[in-house]
Structures are given as C-alpha cells and as structure tokens.
Amino acid sequence: MRLEVTKRSGNVRLLLLGLALVLAGCERGRAPGQPSEKVEVADPRQVVDFATLYATNCAGCHGVRGEGGASIGLASRGYLAVAPDAAIREAISRGRPRTAMPAFGRSAGGLLSDAQVDALVKGIRAWAPDGLETSPDAPSYLATGPGDPARGEHVFREQCGSCHRPDGRGQASVGSIVDGAYLDLVTDQYLRTTIIAGREDLGSPGWRGVIGKPLSAQDVSDTVAWLAAQRQQIPGQPYPAARLTVNKP
Amino acid sequence: MRLLNRVSQWLDARLQLREPVTKVLEHPIPRKSASWFYVFGSAALTIFMLQVVTGVLLALLYVPSAADAWNGLQSMNHQVAAGWFIRALHGWGSNFMLAVVVIHMVQVFLFGAYKFPRELTWILGVFLLLVTLGMAFTGQVLRFDQDAYWGLGIGASISSRIPGVGGALVKLLLGGPIIAGATLSRFFALHVFVVPGLLIGFVALHLLLVIKLGINDWPMPGRVVRRSTYLQEYKELTHRDGMPFVPAGVGKDIIFSGAILLAIVACAFFLGPFGPGGQPDPTIIQTAPRPDFFFLWLYALLSFLPPAYETPFLLIGPAIGLIVLLVLPFVAGEGEKSWKRRPIAVLMVMLLAGVFGSLTQLGLHTPWSPVMDAWSGEPIPANFLVHRTPLERQGALVFQAKQCHTCHALEDRGGQRGPPLDAVAVRLTPDQLIRQVIQGGGNMPAYGKSLSPAETTALVAFMGTLHPPGQAPARDASQTVLYGKEP
Numbered sequence: 001m002r003l004e005v006t007k008r009s010g011n012v013r014l015l016l017l018g019l020a021l022v023l024a025g026c027e028r029g030r031a032p033g034q035p036s037e038k039v040e041v042a043d044p045r046q047v048v049d050f051a052t053l054y055a056t057n058c059a060g061c062h063g064v065r066g067e068g069g070a071s072i073g074l075a076s077r078g079y080l081a082v083a084p085d086a087a088i089r090e091a092i093s094r095g096r097p098r099t100a101m102p103a104f105g106r107s108a109g110g111l112l113s114d115a116q117v118d119a120l121v122k123g124i125r126a127w128a129p130d131g132l133e134t135s136p137d138a139p140s141y142l143a144t145g146p147g148d149p150a151r152g153e154h155v156f157r158e159q160c161g162s163c164h165r166p167d168g169r170g171q172a173s174v175g176s177i178v179d180g181a182y183l184d185l186v187t188d189q190y191l192r193t194t195i196i197a198g199r200e201d202l203g204s205p206g207w208r209g210v211i212g213k214p215l216s217a218q219d220v221s222d223t224v225a226w227l228a229a230q231r232q233q234i235p236g237q238p239y240p241a242a243r244l245t246v247n248k249p
Numbered sequence: 250m251r252l253l254n255r256v257s258q259w260l261d262a263r264l265q266l267r268e269p270v271t272k273v274l275e276h277p278i279p280r281k282s283a284s285w286f287y288v289f290g291s292a293a294l295t296i297f298m299l300q301v302v303t304g305v306l307l308a309l310l311y312v313p314s315a316a317d318a319w320n321g322l323q324s325m326n327h328q329v330a331a332g333w334f335i336r337a338l339h340g341w342g343s344n345f346m347l348a349v350v351v352i353h354m355v356q357v358f359l360f361g362a363y364k365f366p367r368e369l370t371w372i373l374g375v376f377l378l379l380v381t382l383g384m385a386f387t388g389q390v391l392r393f394d395q396d397a398y399w400g401l402g403i404g405a406s407i408s409s410r411i412p413g414v415g416g417a418l419v420k421l422l423l424g425g426p427i428i429a430g431a432t433l434s435r436f437f438a439l440h441v442f443v444v445p446g447l448l449i450g451f452v453a454l455h456l457l458l459v460i461k462l463g464i465n466d467w468p469m470p471g472r473v474v475r476r477s478t479y480l481q482e483y484k485e486l487t488h489r490d491g492m493p494f495v496p497a498g499v500g501k502d503i504i505f506s507g508a509i510l511l512a513i514v515a516c517a518f519f520l521g522p523f524g525p526g527g528q529p530d531p532t533i534i535q536t537a538p539r540p541d542f543f544f545l546w547l548y549a550l551l552s553f554l555p556p557a558y559e560t561p562f563l564l565i566g567p568a569i570g571l572i573v574l575l576v577l578p579f580v581a582g583e584g585e586k587s588w589k590r591r592p593i594a595v596l597m598v599m600l601l602a603g604v605f606g607s608l609t610q611l612g613l614h615t616p617w618s619p620v621m622d623a624w625s626g627e628p629i630p631a632n633f634l635v636h637r638t639p640l641e642r643q644g645a646l647v648f649q650a651k652q653c654h655t656c657h658a659l660e661d662r663g664g665q666r667g668p669p670l671d672a673v674a675v676r677l678t679p680d681q682l683i684r685q686v687i688q689g690g691g692n693m694p695a696y697g698k699s700l701s702p703a704e705t706t707a708l709v710a711f712m713g714t715l716h717p718p719g720q721a722p723a724r725d726a727s728q729t730v731l732y733g734k735e736p
Contacts, residue, residue, distance in 0.1 A: 175638020184701070235702060
C-alpha cells in the first residue's frame with residue numbers, strides 16, 4: 001500500500017514537471033513549435049540585408065567585414081577614401097573580366113538584382129569611419145590619361161624601391177610584384193587602386209608614400225604603366241627553361 | 250438510458266452486429282502474446298486514424314494549385330488559429346507512422362509471425378508498407394517547397410528509367426514532362442483519395458486476417474511450425490493458456506498507442522511543423538534541397554552511386570527487395586519461429602539496419618555535397634594569408650574563384666567532397682599539384698581548359714604554402730639538380 005502511495009506522488013511530480021516544461025516553453029503565449037515569422041525561408045533574390053549579402057557573396061575573397069581577405073580590403077580607410085560609389089557599383093555588377101572578381105549583376109549574368117547591388121554599395125560605404133574625407137591632393141581613382149612607363153620606372157625606384165627593390169622583385173619578406181603570373185591576374189585598375197589606397201594590412205603605404213613626397217595622379221599612371229610593361233607574353237610557365245624559350249614578337 | 254438501450258436494440262435487430270463484434274473483441278489470444286512486443290500494429294492503426302483526422306482538417310484549407318499552395322501553407326502556419334499545430338501533428342504523425350510500421354515489420358519478421366498460416370497477412374503488410382511510403386512521398390510533394398521539388402525530380406527520374414514505359418509514367422505522374430500545375434493536382438488526388446483508399450482497404454483486410462487467424466503465439470525456441478499440425482496446436486494453446494483480447498489483452502495496446510500519440514503531440518508542440526521551406530521556384534538556384542527523413546538514404550545512395558550503376562540499382566534493387574519480401578513466407582513458411590534459433594534472420598535485420606542507418610546518417614551530413622557558397626562566402630583562413638607573396642594571394646583568389654573551396658575544406662570550413670587541403674603541400678610536389686588540378690580525377694573535375702597558365706601557377710604557388718609551419722613541403726629533387734634552385 002505504501003508502495004502505491006509513493007508511486008502516485010512520483011507520477012504527480014512528473015506531471016508537474018511536464019506542465020512546468022510546457023509553460024516554460026510557451027513564453028509570451030507562444031508554443032515553442034509555433035513557426036515565427038522569422039523562421040520563414042526568404043527568397044534569396046529578395047534579400048537586401050547588407051550583412052547577409054556581404055557574408056554570402058563577398059567575404060570569401062574580401063574578408064569578413066572587408067578585412068583580412070586575399071583581395072582588397074573594402075573596409076580599409078585608404079580604399080574608402082578614394083573609391084567612388086559608382087566605381088564600387090560598377091565593379092560589383094560587371095565584375096573584372098579575366099580576374100577572380102565575378103560579375104554579380106543580373107545584367108552581366110550574375111544573381112544580384114540592382115537593389116541588392118545598391119545595398120552592397122551602401123553597406124560598404126557605411127564602413128567608412130566618421131569624418132573620413134577624400135583629400136583634394138589624392139590622385140583620382142580613375143586614370144585620366146595614358147602613363148609613361150619610362151617615367152614610371154623612375155617613380156617606382158624612388159617611391160617604392162626601398163621596400164620592393166628597384167626592379168620590383170622584392171626581398172626577404174616582400175614578394176615580387178613583377179611576377180608574370182601575378183601581373184596577368186590583376187587589372188591595371190587594381191594596381192592603380194592598390195597604389196593609391198595602399199594596403200594597410202600588408203604594409204604598402206598608398207599615395208602619401210614614405211619619402212615625404214606624395215604621388216601625383218600622373219606618378220600613379222606612370223607607375224602602373226611601368227608595372228603593366230612587365231607583363232609577359234606567355235605568363236605562368238612552370239619551368240625556367242620554358243620561360244627562356246619564349247620568343248618576343 | 251432506457252431510450253439509448255431501446256435505440257441500440259432497434260439497431261441491432263436490423264444490423265445484427267452485436268454478436269459478431271463481441272465475438273471479435275473477445276476472441277481468445279495466447280496469454281504470452283499480450284506482450285509489449287505486440288503493440289506496434291495497433292499503434293500504427295492509431296496513428297493512421299490521427300492522420301485521417303488531421304488530414305481531413307488540412308484538406309479543408311489546402312489549395313492544390315501550384316501558384317497558391319506555398320502561400321496557403323504559409324498562411325496556415327501564421328494566420329489560421331492552430332493551423333501550424335495541425336500541420337505539425339500531421340507531419341510528425343507521418344514520420345511516427347512510418348517508423349512504427351517499420352518496427353512492426355521487423356518485429357513480425359523476427360518473431361516468425363509471417364509463417365504459416367499468416368502468409369497473406371504478411372503480404373498485405375508489405376503492401377501496407379509500400380502504401381505508407383507512398384503517403385509519405387505524396388504528402389511531402391503537397392508541401393510544394395524546394396524539397397518537394399527535389400523529391401519529385403528524383404521520383405520522376407527514377408520512373409523515367411523504367412524501360413519502355415518510363416516516359417509515359419513520368420507524364421502520368423507529373424501531368425506533363427515537367428513539374429507544373431497539373432502535377433500538384435495529381436498528387437493531391439493521389440494523397441487524398443487514391444492512396445488512402447488503398448491504405449484503408451489493405452488495413453481492413455490485414456485486420457480481418459489478424460482476427461481470423463489469431464494473433465501470433467509467442468515464439469518458443471524448439472516449437473516448430475508445421476503446416477500439418479500448426480492450426481491444431483494454436484487452438485489448443487489458446488484454450489489451455491489463452492484469454493479474451495478485450496479486456497485482458499488490449500491494455501498494453503492502449504497504453505502504448507496513447508504514449509505514441511502523446512509523443513506526436515509533444516513533437517508537434519515543441520518542434521513545430523515541417524516547412525514549407527523555400528519557394529518552389531526552379532529559377533532560384535541558391536538552394537540545397539533535401540528530402541524528408543525517410544527518403545534520405547535514397548538521397549545518399551544516389552549521390553554515391555557512379556552514374557553507370559544508378560539505373561540497375563534503382564530499378565532492380567527495389568524489385569528484388571520486393572520479391573524477396575513477398576516470397577519470404579512461402580520459402581520460409583515452416584520451421585522455427587524464435588529469433589534465438591534464426592541467426593541469419595537476425596543478421597539480416599542488423600545488416601539492413603546498418604545499411605539504412607549509415608546511409609541516412611550520410612544523408613543528414615551530406616559530406617559529398619559541395620558547399621555551394623563556400624567560394625564566395627567562406628574566407629580563406631587568415632593564417633593562410635599572412636606572409637604570402639602577391640602571387641600566392643592571387644592563388645588564394647583563384648582557389649576561391651574556381652570553386653575549389655566548395656569541395657575542399659581549409660581549417661574545417663568549406664566542402665568535404667574532396668580531402669581537406671590544409672597540409673596538401675606536404676603530400677604533393679608542385680608538379681603533382683599541377684597534374685591534379687589540370688587532370689582532376691577521382692571525382693574531381695579536370696580544370697585543364699578552364700585555368701590559364703597564370704592561374705595554374707598562382708594556384709600551385711598558393712597550395713605550395715599549405716603545410717604546417719614546422720614541416721617542409723614536398724619537393725621534386727630532380728628539379729633542384731636541373732635548375733640549381735626551386736623554380
């Protein structure tokens with residue numbers, strides 16, 4: 001008989017526990033299983049949330065929050081100070097052919113709508129710290145005319161040689177930027193952007209330079225022209241022998 | 250009370266059901282068969298009734314049109330009072346029903362209940378399994394989200410492989426060559442009229458047989474079934490050591506069915522309804538659809554089979570399985586019932602459970618399936634980028650742009666279809682890396698034509714850096730001899 005009683009009270013306790021669980025589950029009069037609006041799977045074409053768009057489409061190459069990626073850190077001060085919105089939009093929707101940067105805009109075969117591209121441009125711009133302004137002395141983002149490679153060689157030697165070596169082949173901890181395969185994979189605009197904006201993350205200084213004499217727009221164009229002239233006819237040959245047999249036309 | 254009595258007497262005078270029903274309810278069963286092992290059949294029946302009730306409620310609100318089905322389910326989830334709960338009950342009920350039916354089948358098999366004279370009961374049971382699977386499949390389609398689309402696609406592609414009638418069958422199923430409005434009406438009709446009709450018919454016959462032939466006796470090692478003597482022995486057993494099904498035998502059934510119902514309610518309440526997932530729009534390509542739990546093994550199987558084996562496996566495999574199940578009671582109709590004396594039967598069950606279990610596990614984790622947005626969404630881990638040359642950084646970008654990351658993980662992020670490449674440089678020399686990328690092989694696409702020499706060089710330069718700090722990368726000694734230093 002006693003046994004019976006303890007069993008009963010055990011059952012009652014279990015029941016109470018269950019009830020408590022259920023009640024705890026229904027915060028604010030909602031059953032835990034009841035679908036909330038948020039759970040809904042959104043149509044990926046309608047997403048205009050910047051964080052989501054950036055994390056799924058861009059973070060792989062430009063780094064989480066625009067830092068520490070393999071390509072340009074879109075959140076860096078140097079970059080945001082020179083790159084105009086129109087250029088960012090253009091790069092996103094059309095991509096950079098023959099580079100790793102794909103075209104994301106629908107018109108160019110990508111998956112992002114104009115609204116989504118706009119959301120990205122706005123979001124990237126919003127990374128700029130307060131008060132970041134484009135200096136009037138800064139070279140323009142886009143090249144204004146052709147550069148002179150011969151002059152560029154001088155500029156490079158003077159402005160960049162201390163770190164990159166005068167021939168650009170680099171030294172101990174600075175890799176070559178005149179490597180044929182490297183130059184084949186980047187556009188002139190990328191070189192220009194990198195030279196003007198610098199790479200804070202890597203230690204490349206940008207247009208203000210390190211010798212107390214900032215680069216002018218023409219200096220940048222000429223340096224890019226010199227770098228571009230280092231491109232090889234048939235880049236990316238794995239063996240030195242193969243590199244040597246290339247006949248210049 | 251007296252009125253009720255008179256009505257029931259009036260009815261019975263005409264229907265004359267009281268006597269047969271009482272007889273059925275009180276039919277004798279072997280005492281030992283009132284066991285916790287014998288409750289699954291009745292539980293399946295109980296869940297089926299739950300499915301009928303919730304199904305009718307859902308059918309009241311469901312719009313079987315391709316344009317509105319998905320939105321309809323959304324509003325059922327959000328607007329209709331308790332709509333989500335009914336959907337959840339029906340969805341969980343379906344999973345539980347399949348599970349209970351499968352357990353029931355395993356139990357019947359292990360307890361030798363399919364042997365003489367219950368062969369037909371078993372065969373009907375096999376049909377019931379098929380029909381239940383049919384309900385689960387057509388039900389998943391009615392959800393009409395991305396997963397449903399996927400399930401249908403697979404179903405259609407399996408049917409299309411049947412020689413001769415494949416094309417016609419697909420047309421019959423989908424109402425055309427593609428999944429469209431007609432498809433959904435068809436599956437609605439199948440799920441609501443045709444398959445349930447079959448199900449009810451089979452259940453009725455199955456139950457009739459259970460009652461006519463009596464419930465299986467508890468298998469005793471050494472008590473061998475013989476066609477000539479079994480019926481007599483069973484009769485004696487129920488006489489000697491039997492009891493009426495109602496009320497003595499039914500208690501455990503009621504308790505178990507009640508527990509299962511409670512479990513379904515709890516799952517529905519706490520875990521909620523299934524889907525609907527993303528919109529069923531084939532133009533949305535950023536999706537990773539996945540079928541319902543009970544078809545995951547098929548999903549896994551399809552992903553692993555080399556294309557050449559798919560057709561034979563998909564068509565001949567199920568056919569053989571079905572034939573084996575159907576002839577089982579005829580080839581093994583006599584003999585020992587106890588699983589203690591049927592090691593092969595036990596091994597078979599364990600083998601099948603292992604196979605289906607691991608396939609399902611694989612289906613859940615989908616290690617083979619590329620992580621579709623790893624190339625653009627999964628950064629190269631930062632420590633693979635420090636102190637790298639510009640060329641190596643470009644290599645990392647090629648690695649992303651050419652989607653290597655969708656199949657190959659770095660620091661556990663990214664796809665697992667190919668091996669992780671964190672330390673690939675220790676294993677492969679630059680030449681071997683080039684060969685692997687250009688020629689592919691072993692489920693890796695050959696990139697030969699889609700990589701420029703510069704991209705290959707950059708990629709290989711990047712992969713050459715993928716080795717633990719203390720460990721030197723693999724290198725080809727002959728090149729040191731030829732060129733003095735590494736190229």
